[in-house]
Amino acid sequence: LQQLLFKKPNEPPMVFHWFPVLGSTITYGMDPYKFFFSNREKYGDVFTFILLGKKTTVMLDTKGNNFILNGKLKDVNAEEIYAPLCTPVFGKDVVYDCPNSKLMEQKKFVKFGLTQEALRSYVRLITSECEDFIKRHKDFKGQRGTFNVPKVMAELTIYTASRSLQGEEVRNIFDSSFAELYHDLDMGFSPINFMLSWAPLPHNRARDRAREKMIQTYGEIVRKRRSGAVKKDSHDMIWHLMDCKYKDGTPVPDHEIAGIMIALLMAGQHSSSSTIAWILLRLATKPELIEELLAEQKAVLGEDLPPLSFEDLSKLPLHANTVKETLRMHAPIHSIMRKVMQPMPIEGTNYVVPANHTLMSSPGVSANMPEHFVNPSNWDPHRWDAGLAAKFEGQNDEDTIDYGWGVVSKGTQSPYLPFGAGRHRCIGEQFAYVQLQTILIAFVREFKMRNPGGSREIIGTDYASLFSRPLAPAIVEWERRHKEN
Ligand code: HEM
Numbered sequence: 001l002q003q004l005l006f007k008k009p010n011e012p013p014m015v016f017h018w019f020p021v022l023g024s025t026i027t028y029g030m031d032p033y034k035f036f037f038s039n040r041e042k043y044g045d046v047f048t049f050i051l052l053g054k055k056t057t058v059m060l061d062t063k064g065n066n067f068i069l070n071g072k073l074k075d076v077n078a079e080e081i082y083a084p085l086c087t088p089v090f091g092k093d094v095v096y097d098c099p100n101s102k103l104m105e106q107k108k109f110v111k112f113g114l115t116q117e118a119l120r121s122y123v124r125l126i127t128s129e130c131e132d133f134i135k136r137h138k139d140f141k142g143q144r145g146t147f148n149v150p151k152v153m154a155e156l157t158i159y160t161a162s163r164s165l166q167g168e169e170v171r172n173i174f175d176s177s178f179a180e181l182y183h184d185l186d187m188g189f190s191p192i193n194f195m196l197s198w199a200p201l202p203h204n205r206a207r208d209r210a211r212e213k214m215i216q217t218y219g220e221i222v223r224k225r226r227s228g229a230v231k232k233d234s235h236d237m238i239w240h241l242m243d244c245k246y247k248d249g250t251p252v253p254d255h256e257i258a259g260i261m262i263a264l265l266m267a268g269q270h271s272s273s274s275t276i277a278w279i280l281l282r283l284a285t286k287p288e289l290i291e292e293l294l295a296e297q298k299a300v301l302g303e304d305l306p307p308l309s310f311e312d313l314s315k316l317p318l319h320a321n322t323v324k325e326t327l328r329m330h331a332p333i334h335s336i337m338r339k340v341m342q343p344m345p346i347e348g349t350n351y352v353v354p355a356n357h358t359l360m361s362s363p364g365v366s367a368n369m370p371e372h373f374v375n376p377s378n379w380d381p382h383r384w385d386a387g388l389a390a391k392f393e394g395q396n397d398e399d400t401i402d403y404g405w406g407v408v409s410k411g412t413q414s415p416y417l418p419f420g421a422g423r424h425r426c427i428g429e430q431f432a433y434v435q436l437q438t439i440l441i442a443f444v445r446e447f448k449m450r451n452p453g454g455s456r457e458i459i460g461t462d463y464a465s466l467f468s469r470p471l472a473p474a475i476v477e478w479e480r481r482h483k484e485n
Contacts, residue, residue, distance in 0.1 A: 010352045012057055015039055015049035023050020029191070032334045032463055036060060036365050046351055052195055056337075056358040059346075060365045062413050067346065068338055068361035069421040070410060073100060076338035076359060078424050084197045085466075088207060089188040089266060091215055094259030104423065105246055106260055108405035111427045113240035119434050120310040121235045122164035126435055127308050129160045130442035144479040146452070149284075150277040150472040153439075157273040158182070160435055165264060167236030169221045178217070182269075184210035185262070189466045211262070218258035237261065264428070271332040272432055274469035276439050278330040279322060280449065282379050284476040285458055287450040289381070293318055294444050305445055313437050321384040323436050327418040329379055331364040332467045336420060366415035373415075379458075447478040 017023045028035045028051060036058065039047050045060040059067050068076065079096035087097040095103055133156050134140050139147040158179075163171040170178065188197070188207040197204065222242060224230055232239055241257045252260070283290050296318045297305060313320070337360050344353045353359065368376045373383070399410040403423050412421045419426035426432075443449070451457065452475055459474040 008354070010350055011354065012046045012048045012346075012351045013043045015043070015047055017050055021050070021053040023053070025050070025052055029463065031461075032362065032468075033364060033368070036362055040365070046346060046349065048357070051358070051360075054358050055354075055356075056360050057340075057353050058360045058362070060362060061369065062366055062415050063348075065361055065363050065366060065415075065417055065421065066412055067344075068336065068359045069363075069417070069424070070412065071338060071344075071359070071422070073423075075341055075344050077341055078338055079103075080339040081337045081358060085189065085193055086263075088197055088204070089185055089211060090263045091211055091255060091259040093253075093256050095263050100423070102246075104404045106256075107403075107427050109241055109244040109252070110237065110260065110264065111405045113235075113237050113244075114427075114431055115235070116310070118235035118240075119430065122431070122434055123308055123310040123313070123438050125164045126160040126438040127442060129163050130156065130439055133159060134442070134446055140478070141484075142480075143484060144477070146475050146477050148473040149280050149476050150274070150470045150474055153277040153280070154269075154273040156439065157276060157435070158269060160439065161265070161268050161272065164435070165237050165268070165431065166261060167221070167234060167238050169224075169230075170218075170238075170261075173217070178214075181210040181214050181217075182265070185214065186266070189266075191464060191466075214262055215255055215258040218261055219254045222254050222257055237264065267426075268428055268431065268435075270465075270467035270469070271428075272435055274332045274467055275323070275326060275330065275432070276436050277470050277474070279326045279436065279440055280443065280476060281459060281470055281474055282326055282329075283322070284449045284451045285379075285456045287448065287454075289322075290444055290449060293322065293440070297441065297444065308438065308441055310434070313434065316437070316441070317385075318381060319437050319440055320433070321381040322440065323433060324384055325379060325381040328367045328373070328416060329377075330461070330468070330470075331367065331418040332469065333418075333420075334362055334364050334463065334468050336361045336363070336424075363415075363417035363420070367418070369415065445481070447480060449476050449478050452477055 015024050024035065028049065035049075039049070039058070040060055045064055046057065048055055048057045050056070058064070079100070083096040086095060090097070093102075094106060098106075137152070137155075139145060139152060158174060159171065162174050162178075174182075184203075184206040187203040188211075190203060192201075193204070218238070221238060225232070225239070225242065238257065238261060241252050241260060244252050246252070283293075296316055300315045301308075301312055337358050340353050340355050340357045340359055342355050344359075345351070346353065366372055370376055400407045401410045402408075405427060406425075408422060408425055419429045460471045461468050462471045
């Protein structure tokens with residue numbers, strides 16, 4: 001009956017629900033993957049559900065990923081969905097508070113700022129932040145102990161990302177004023193803000209104050225640097241943006257530099273801290289793999305484990321595959337959304353997705369389907385040994401498009417897309433890999449790790465925020481490899 005009342009002919013099947021506005025919000029929100037997989041069984045790869053009163057059409061598997069992520073600008077739009085949440089956090093005139101063509105230019109600035117030289121310097125800075133962190137953190141005193149992985153990794157990644165990408169001044173104020181501002185700003189991404197981001201609630205007032213203060217702080221950093229009071233001796237993104245010009249010749253205004261830096265901080269922080277937490281939590285269920293990683297480092301770099309360089313990272317495939325496999329099972333972004341701008345027929349079916357529907361893509365579904373990955377619920381970095389990566393790369397090569405910030409596959413058929421695809425694809429992938437591998441290497445060198453009592457259980461996922469992450473607390477036991485000095 002519900003299908004007849006609410007569904008027009010040619011619309012995809014509607015997921016059954018009892019309450020009109022609430023729809024499937026709760027079941028989706030509690031465990032999106034469970035929701036996707038169980039409805040896939042009932043309805044197939046295309047179905048519609050009600051999310052906070054909005055008709056939301058999900059399209060799964062490689063065809064669905066491609067339909068949504070490579071959709072044309074006239075058909076699908078990201079900023080209509082993301083701006084209410086993001087603009088009060090990032091500020092005016094950046095990312096989703098500007099035409100898409102401007103976002104493409106801003107992405108190009110950042111992408112081109114992440115040069116080999118910059119990344120080379122980041123490996124050194126991240127390594128030294130890790131070493132200092134381990135030395136001074138209260139949870140790492142003595143020869144053995146335990147730590148709450150998601151919490152500790154959130155602290156560490158903020159230091160590593162700010163020291164490298166954000167620059168020394170930002171890193172130095174993170175210990176004091178910035179940490180609080182960051183926290184208040186982050187409240188802007190609370191789930192309640194999917195509906196109430198504009199509301200004058202206390203957390204939104206705090207968010208707005210924090211944004212203004214942050215924009216002001218970045219502005220002061222830029223002005224001080226421009227005045228010549230600070231020597232240009234680093235490769236952080238602020239220096240780079242200060243030299244960038246839009247196609248029409250205008251330099252990037254100070255408030256836009258600030259907005260881009262805030263966006264990078266937010267986009268990078270949650271995704272990276274959740275991923276490194278999952279990496280360590282997964283490794284703690286297979287401690288023998290930690291020893292294998294150490295053996296790889298020793299075999300490739302030398303028994304005495306010399307200081308790490310950027311070039312070393314590409315020589316350590318098991319480390320890279322550990323990151324890769326973790327992103328397959330624990331992609332921090334479980335749902336990617338677009339607004340439908342005009343009716344979109346779906347090839348090979350008689351469905352037409354009407355204008356104003358939200359389209360939802362979840363590349364994490366194809367990455368966990370047995371059709372694409374043997375025994376998908378088994379976390380095994382070695383599955384990537386046998387040329388699996390090469391197989392996917394082949395699928396991406398044929399048809400490409402240049403978005404100005406990089407050449408991206410147009411018709412991606414890969415089931416593995418943790419960084420998205422198309423014009424909104426991630427530009428932080430390389431930075432994320434550099435950061436995650438460098439932290440992983442530092443921890444493998446310093447510690448043996450295992451689950452409490454040697455258990456092989458893995459903790460569940462917290463889907464309550466925009467980015468998914470391990471449920472906290474998630475405690476792991478560590479033992480120092482050498483005597484503490
Ligand atoms: C976009 C994932 C790290 C900056 C995206 C998208 C995904 C993603 C799936 C596409 C979103 C969409 O299509 O709506 C990840 C993962 C990361 C990561 C899994 C780490 C493990 C980073 C880092 C930065 C960053 C470190 C910054 C340095 C961005 C930006 C976009 C983006 C600027 C573009 C948004 C747009 O065009 O709409 N990321 N990301 N990401 N990411 Fe990342």
